Amino acid sequence: MENESAITALGALAQGTRLDGFRLLVRHEPDGLAAGEIARQLEVPQNTMSAHLGILARAGLVRAERHSRSIIYRADLDGLRAVMLFLVKDCCEGSAELCAPLVAELAPCC
Template sequence: MGADAAIAALSALAQGTRLDAFRLLVRHEPDGLAAGQIARDLGVPQNTMSAHLAILARAGLVRPDRRSRSIIYRADLDGLRALMLFLVKDCCAGNAELCAPLVAELGSCA
């Protein structure tokens, strides 16, 4: 991931509703959620949520998947992984022992 893509992803997440939607979709992996369900869960009008989801999709953080008459949104974990790697690529100037607490914290999420 380059700097421009990272800036787009971080900008997309720098808004409360979009951050909440992305975190909700991460919790619902791998099944995803319909756009209407995301809107209901977050108490946001459906047309507003559609705009937020489009921004997240353009930033490479969510993927829409048409299933019959519904669009199911899923968190794009590859996009998230690329963003996280971009952010920590040069962690602690290459001193792995300094990054150990971060790696351990991430490992405890599994």
């Protein structure tokens, strides 16, 4: 991942509604949620939520799939992984023992 891609992804998450929407989608993996359901759960107008989802999609953090008349959004876990790895790639100048607590905190969730 290049700096610009990381900046785009982090910038997309640097807004409350988008961060809440992304976290909601992560909780609903692998099924995802319809755009209208995301808006309803976050109590955001649908057109506003669509704009936020578009920003997250362009940042590589969510994917959209059309199912009949609905668009189902899913967290792009590969995109999330790329951002996370970018952030910790140079962790502690290669001293694995210093990064072990960080890795331990991340490991139980998955």
